[in-house]
Every structure is written in C-alpha cells, then in structure tokens.
Amino acid sequence: MVLAFILSFLLLHNLRQSATVTAAADTAVYPFAYGANVAEWDITRLNDLGFNWIKVFNGPGSRLPLKVLLRVDANASHMSDVNGFGNTIQSLAQSQKGFVDAYEIGNEPNLDATYGWGYGSSNVPPDAADYATLLCEAYGRIKTADPAALVVSAGLAPTGRVPETWNGHAGHNGLFQDERIFMQEMLDAMQSINGGPCFDVFGYHPYGYSADFDAVPDVPSADPTQNCVNGFCFRGVEKIYNILQANGLGDKQIFATEFGWITRPPDHCLSTGSWSGRAWQIVSEQKQADNLVGAYEYATTHYPWMGGMFIFNLNFNVAPWITDECEQMRFYGVVNRPAESALAAMPKVEGAGLGELSVMSGAVTAVYTPTQQPIDETVTVTLKNSGTAPLAYTMTLQITPPLLLSTSASLTGTLEPDAETAVPLQFSLDGQPTGSYTGTLQIETSSNGVLGSANLPVMVHLWDEIHETFLPLTVRP
Structure with missing residues (x-):
C-alpha cells in the first residue's frame, strides 16, 4: 500500500503552477x-x-x-x-x-x-x-x-x-x-x-x-x-x-x-x-x-x-x-x-521592449487511485505576455505514453503586451497500475529576436490510497 500524506494547504489535486520566461539577465543595464x-x-x-x-x-x-x-x-x-x-x-x-x-x-x-x-x-x-x-x-x-x-x-x-x-x-x-x-x-x-x-x-x-x-x-x-x-x-x-x-x-x-x-x-x-x-x-x-x-x-x-x-x-x-x-x-x-x-x-528612451511569457495553469499535478480510471480531464493553461513588446510562441506537446496529452488550441500565436490566451490542455490515462506518469507542454518564444522557452510538466500520480493529514496547530497562551 502506498500512503500519500498530503498537507491540506497544498491541495495537490488542484495545484496551481507558474513558469516565467524572460530575456533580462541579472546584470542587465537599465535604463539604456x-x-x-x-x-x-x-x-x-x-x-x-x-x-x-x-x-x-x-x-x-x-x-x-x-x-x-x-x-x-x-x-x-x-x-x-x-x-x-x-x-x-x-x-x-x-x-x-x-x-x-x-x-x-x-x-x-x-x-x-x-x-x-x-x-x-x-x-x-x-x-x-x-x-x-x-x-x-x-x-x-x-x-x-x-x-x-x-x-x-x-x-x-x-x-x-x-x-x-x-x-x-x-x-x-x-x-x-x-x-x-x-x-x-x-x-x-x-x-x-x-x-x-x-x-x-x-x-x-x-x-x-x-x-x-x-x-x-x-x-x-x-x-x-x-x-x-x-x-x-x-x-x-x-x-x-x-x-x-x-x-x-x-x-x-x-x-x-x-x-x-x-x-x-x-x-x-x-x-x-x-x-x-x-x-x-x-x-x-x-x-x-x-x-x-x-x-x-x-x-x-x-x-x-x-x-x-x-x-x-x-x-x-x-x-x-x-x-x-x-x-x-x-x-x-x-x-x-x-x-x-x-x-x-534625440529623445532618450529606456531601451527596446521585450515580451515576457507568464504561464499559469490549472491542475497540472493530479492524484488518483487506479480504480478512478479511465481518466480524461481538461485543465486550462493561460499564456500571458507580461512584457512590453509582442511575443510569438510555439507550443509542442511532449507525450510519454501511456499518458496522453492533447489540445484543441492553435499551437502557434502572437501575444501583444498584456494580452493573454487560454489553452485547453487535456490529459488521459487508462488501465495503468500505481505509479507516476508525466508529459510536458513545451513553449518556445521569440520577441525582438530574443528566444526563450518554458516547460510545463503534467504529472498524474496513481496511488492505492489517498489520505489527508494536517499540521498540528500550537497556540501559545
């Protein structure tokens, strides 16, 4: 039997994860x-x-x-x-x-x-x-x-x-x-x-x-x-x-x-x-x-x-x-x-703008028991350009069977500054024993000639039993 002690404040089944791509180095000169x-x-x-x-x-x-x-x-x-x-x-x-x-x-x-x-x-x-x-x-x-x-x-x-x-x-x-x-x-x-x-x-x-x-x-x-x-x-x-x-x-x-x-x-x-x-x-x-x-x-x-x-x-x-x-x-x-x-x-400016990708997802880590299969769930991944210039992106689904990934969204697009788009990401699993199954949503970006990338893992865990436990609360007098 595999016991999963999941801290309630993590709420693993609905864990929200984010990734950020930026071309700015720690030593970037600013302003120009x-x-x-x-x-x-x-x-x-x-x-x-x-x-x-x-x-x-x-x-x-x-x-x-x-x-x-x-x-x-x-x-x-x-x-x-x-x-x-x-x-x-x-x-x-x-x-x-x-x-x-x-x-x-x-x-x-x-x-x-x-x-x-x-x-x-x-x-x-x-x-x-x-x-x-x-x-x-x-x-x-x-x-x-x-x-x-x-x-x-x-x-x-x-x-x-x-x-x-x-x-x-x-x-x-x-x-x-x-x-x-x-x-x-x-x-x-x-x-x-x-x-x-x-x-x-x-x-x-x-x-x-x-x-x-x-x-x-x-x-x-x-x-x-x-x-x-x-x-x-x-x-x-x-x-x-x-x-x-x-x-x-x-x-x-x-x-x-x-x-x-x-x-x-x-x-x-x-x-x-x-x-x-x-x-x-x-x-x-x-x-x-x-x-x-x-x-x-x-x-x-x-x-x-x-x-x-x-x-x-x-x-x-x-x-x-x-x-x-x-x-x-x-x-x-x-x-x-x-x-x-x-x-x-000549007007003096701060420098050329740069798109910056922020990736916010719904549940990209999920926990089930084997008896809950077949699993067929869709989560929403939100791509946002948090930068100051247009950002082109290309998505690739890195599939590792038996976990299957798919999306109905276009795999390419361009986001203007502050714009965002919702990407429905579907994952499916059926007939598998206990264990962990992974896939990846890979996103390549380009903004003003600067390239970037983000990898968003999708993890599905099959455990025999799922238990919740809570941290003890100590109250000082």
Whole structure:
C-alpha cells in the first residue's frame, strides 16, 4: 500500500503552477546606456546631450554625475604574469569601488595592433584563448573587489571574413582574425577555463563605415550607403548577438563600446598614413549626424539585448593634446558638428521592449487511485505576455505514453503586451497500475529576436490510497 500524506494547504489535486520566461539577465543595464568615448572629460557637454554614461581610460577617483565605463589594458604583454595582471586589476577595482560602474577589459584583441600593444612595434598575432585567460582573471578579481561592477569584454573590431588560416586558427592571417571566429574561440576557451562566460556584457565595435545605420548585414551593394559586405555596417552587431544565442548566452547584453562614422578631413590629409585605407568610409557631417541618431533609435527599438552604445567619439577633434590636424580620430568627433545638436535633440528612451511569457495553469499535478480510471480531464493553461513588446510562441506537446496529452488550441500565436490566451490542455490515462506518469507542454518564444522557452510538466500520480493529514496547530497562551 502506498500512503500519500498530503498537507491540506497544498491541495495537490488542484495545484496551481507558474513558469516565467524572460530575456533580462541579472546584470542587465537599465535604463539604456547613452555614452561617449572622450578625450577630455566634458561632463557639461555630455549632460547637454542627455547622455548618462562616459567611457574613460583612467579611474575617476570620485563619483561623477554620470555612470562610468573604464577601459583597462589587457594584451599579450600580460600573459607572462597573469597573476600580476590580476593583482593590478583587483587593486584598481578596490580603489575605484563606487566610482566605476563597468570595466571594459582590453580593446580589439582580435587585431595584432591592439593585442600586441604592450610590445610596442613588435605586434603579436591575436590569440583568443590567451585573451580569454586574461578576461577570466580580470573577471574574478573585479568581482572580488567590487561585486556590483559590470565586466565588459573588450570590444571586438570588425575585420570581415578572413580566408586564411594561421597556426591552426581559421579566419586568421597572422595580423588579425575574423571577429566572429575569434569570438567563438574565445567563448570556447572561457568554457574550458571557467565553465562559462567571464563577462556580464559582451563588447563590440559596430562602426558604420560607408553604410547607413539600417543597411542589412552581410549584403553587398553597389550603393556605398547600403553596402554591408563582410558585416561592415552598424547592424553587423546582429551577427554577434546570433553567436551569443547559439552558445546559450542569449540573456547576455551587448555594449557597442565604440561606434561611429568618419567625416572628411582636409584634402591634403588623405595622402597621410593615418588615412590609409579609410577614404571609402568617409561620410558628410550631416550624414554622420543622421546615422548616429538613426543607430540609437534603431537599437532602442529593435535590440532588447543592446544595453548601451558609446559614440566614438565626443571631442577628439578639439582635444588640445591631439595636435596633428590629420589624425583620423579627430574626424569621428561630434563636437561642433551637426551631430552634436542632433544627438542633443534625440529623445532618450529606456531601451527596446521585450515580451515576457507568464504561464499559469490549472491542475497540472493530479492524484488518483487506479480504480478512478479511465481518466480524461481538461485543465486550462493561460499564456500571458507580461512584457512590453509582442511575443510569438510555439507550443509542442511532449507525450510519454501511456499518458496522453492533447489540445484543441492553435499551437502557434502572437501575444501583444498584456494580452493573454487560454489553452485547453487535456490529459488521459487508462488501465495503468500505481505509479507516476508525466508529459510536458513545451513553449518556445521569440520577441525582438530574443528566444526563450518554458516547460510545463503534467504529472498524474496513481496511488492505492489517498489520505489527508494536517499540521498540528500550537497556540501559545
């Protein structure tokens, strides 16, 4: 005989269960981070733009009226003493606790020019596994010193598809590596080192090049404003998010830690080394303004996984220490150009909406005696979109005979925010001995490109006898 002692307050036969699917990670940035890379810390100008973040290259040492993203060095020179690198990072995080909100670990490590920076002119071929080692070391040290601080992986540089193989690494020519292949190697290495990602937010540099902000990624065109061959456009960031999703990291956000469009320098500058290979990227100052505003508006409408975007750059064009009038970084600057007033006038929003599935059911766990068979019961499962964007769903019935599941409802649909739909779920069982029988209602969701899932188990228990017992009630005098 099987005795079931069922606490009366559970009322197991009519147990209500719920499941929630959400794409928001615990470390999600909210509201959206409007930020800029700066040569001079012009807080007043950033406030006038309505921006709420600043990206800097040395610790502020005090609380600024903006949130702070601090970029720290992480390159090949640190591989000779990873522990020493970690000590330096931990000391920095301890000294800047409360002053820095996020740390970006390195810069464009898929390029020899930046990964090999510590060796001066002796550039070192990028190595994704080595960079992952430094990132994981920094992640652990920062979280020890300041658990609230976000760790952002170094913004990868778009390189396009690289056909060569170097030292066993695909998409690598010894100088730079295809950012998508580097990213996958980096994620694989972190899995081996840490059992998972060593970042809260993934960094990427979706520069616009010649393409408009809404050019479709990986689509070539004879029109420079629509040419996104090799992912050389702002929306190339979508391919980066696809890789996160493919690795089970769809809950991670992305920071565009640099992005922008370059404007035309004086004609004599075009023949200087700083402009080698850049002339094709030039846009007008008005086009720069339109694209920067367009990119922000596109991301905050379509990308719930984009946590923030940092223009490159605010004011390199007026920095007194940049004396070379042909220095290409000056021509990404927005100060005293149409982009400055356009960005100031741009409405600032909290970020792209995201659908969120809430599943509420009636009895999904039921208890019977064998003599109550045949069992043929219908319960109502309510699907609700508790989020702020439309949510598409697909239901699948995972049937494990002899328990049979069925529904008369359509298996696919779309819910607008706050909308809900009732799904009649029927379960049947007949001629079975005592035991437990299970099936599953599986629900896959998609909202603004973010995927989710929920599994709602259906459990039927057959027990010889069912008894109720009550907890003793003690009343103090």
